[in-house]
Amino acid sequence: xxxxxxxxxxxxxxxxxxxxxxxxxxxxxxxxxxxxxxxxxxxxxxxxxxxxxxxxxxxxxxxxxxxxxxxxxxxxxxxxxxxxxxxxxxxxxxxxxxxxxxxxxxxxxxxxxxxx
Numbered sequence: 834x835x836x837x838x839x840x841x842x843x844x845x846x847x848x849x850x851x852x853x854x855x856x857x858x859x860x861x862x863x864x865x866x867x868x869x870x871x872x873x874x875x876x877x878x879x880x881x882x883x884x885x886x887x888x889x890x891x892x893x894x895x896x897x898x899x900x901x902x903x904x905x906x907x908x909x910x911x912x913x914x915x916x917x918x919x920x921x922x923x924x925x926x927x928x929x930x931x932x933x934x935x936x937x938x939x940x941x942x943x944x945x946x947x948x949x
Contacts, residue, residue, distance in 0.1 A: 855911055857944050858885045867912035870894050874946050876907035876919040915941050922946045 854867035862881055864871040869890040871881035883891035898904050907919040915938050916928035924941040925932055 855913060861945065861947065863911075863941065863944050865911045870909070872909060872917070872919075872945060874919060874922070876905075877909050878906075911941070917941060917945060919945075 855863065855865050857863050858871075862871055862873050862878075862885070864881070864885045866886065869882070869886055870877050871885050872878060873881060877894070879891055879894065882894055898906075908917070910916045910928050914927050915924055916926075917924040922942075923932075924938040924945065925936045926938050927936065
């Protein structure tokens, strides 16, 4: 059974305009206020979303994920277009294949996984 990947796509908005919406409230945690989720090195984290973005954001996330049966929380795309894969422990400039070395995004990778 295929797993769905959580994707936040914002068309027509520049990545620079969204930079302020993405923050790292504590070591190894990155939150996206625009997309309303937080992640750690294992993927999207409901508890961290509630802790840093509030119960309303956590409830919206839970609703969008449904029962979670066909959803992979280990791959996600931030509102600035950066895509991360917790199984690979790597972030990329976008979610499109092929995932070549020139598409690696070092800043987010370091914030979430602790290295470039």
